[in-house]
Amino acid sequence: MVNTLLTDYVLPLAFIIVAPLLGGLLVGLDRKITARMQSRMGPPITQPFYDFIKLWGKAPFLSSRFQPMLAVGYFVFIFTAVIMLAFKQDLLLTLFTLTLADVCLIVSAYNSKSPYSNLGGRRELLSMLAYEPLMLLTAISIQVVTGSFLVRDVFTYGKPLLLVIPAAYAVQQLVLIIDMKKSPFDVAGSGHAHQELVRGVYTEFSGYTLALVELGHWTKIAFIMGLISLFWAQNLLIGVGLSLLLWFISIVADNIYPRLNWETMVRTSWTLGFILILANFVVVTILGVI
Amino acid sequence: MKLMTTARLKSPWVLHFDCGSCNGCDIEILAALTPKFDAERFGIVNIGDPKQADILLVTGPANHRNKEVLKNLYDQMPDPKAVIVVGTCGCTGGIFHNCPNVLGGVDNVIPVDVYVPGCAARPEQIVDGVVLALQKLAEMSEKMEGN
Secondary structure, three states: OHHHHHHHHHHHHHHHHHHHHHHHHHHHHHHHHHHHHOOOOOOOOOHHHHHHHHHHHOOOOOOOOOHHHHHHHHHHHHHHHHHHHHOOOEHHHHHHHHHHHHHHHHHHHHOOOOHHHHHHHHHHHHHHHHHHHHHHHHHHHHHHHHOOOEHHHHHHOOOOHHHHOHHHHHHHHHHHHHHOOOOOOOOOOOOOOOOOOOOHHHOOOOHHHHHHHHHHHHHHHHHHHHHHHHHHOOOHHHHHHHHHHHHHHHHHHHHHOOOOOHHHHHHHHHHHHHHHHHHHHHHHHHHOOO | OHHHHHHHHHOOEEEEEEOOOOOHHHHHHHHHHOOOOOHHHHOOEEOOOHHHOOEEEEEOOEEOOOHHHHHHHHHHOOOOOEEEEEOHHHHHOHHHOOOOOEEEOHHHOOOOOEEEOOOOOOHHHHHHHHHHHHHHHHHHHHHHHOO
């Protein structure tokens, strides 16, 4: 009784509350690890929180009346997706909610005359074109294996998903790199403005709207890490380890690869990603779940 | 609001604008941002977007061509903000002070908080200048929070 209370309510609630903070800490850790890889000291791990507080205190400077609403929407939709994931709801619906958040970001990028922002929005659309089908195919693979789209059924399923659909796990690497805005696929706007589009899709955000978008980005990283943890849902510690592994590979990739153009990004995900995940799909369907 | 001031001092994002400098000072600014000096350990990031920047680093003398751009960039930066001029040209006009197309120092166009003279200014001096600018930023922050 106490055990079900813990797993059904306390742990999900704890995850929902700490998800944004966890994402922020991961970003701070990421900056530290990146600095160490470049033989620098790097900022403190709490640096993203200082950035957040500072941005919150800046004087408002809006490029349009709808910008605050869209920035709030970006965060709220991602947070809703986290809530749905934590309470083990429908995976498909959760992913659609996440897509709505991206729509908010893109509409906001188009909601100004800045060419950097507009081009960033277009590239964000292309990023979605690259990773959304992969996420959907992952959800469908999970449905084929467990018999339903409910996250709850992943937990009650007999064995870890990683052993049945390893290709879907491998494909999450692409999704994570694109979503963390890491090289080689940070075409839409990188965390630091070391690219040709200044800050790409984030160009027009400033002050508290940028703070909200940052918060949303942290939450999104936490969400995707949570999603990857489902690949070993029977023991979530192993699941978290699996997601941290992909996270670390993303940072290594960021440091050793230059930025590739959007065509390479879409081509990689549509060929490598699709082939991997569909091959796995066929194997599971024909041979049955092993 | 002590926390807000601390956060502002710990995360100064820099916008670098070259208004007709010989690139000597710009190279020194970039040197200050390289791994050797590692400005990111103080939270300093070269952001390149005026709407997200806290500190404007200007090099070179202002002239009739770029004064509008400079003014525009300054106006796009939300408060609290600070301006640092790097190099003798930006401070007074330097060797270009009596050229017909040159306005003189950057302070003819926008208010300047910190002057870093030198031809070219050394990275150590630039970092010193940023520290001075942070004091200005702290004062401005305290004023904004009403303390």
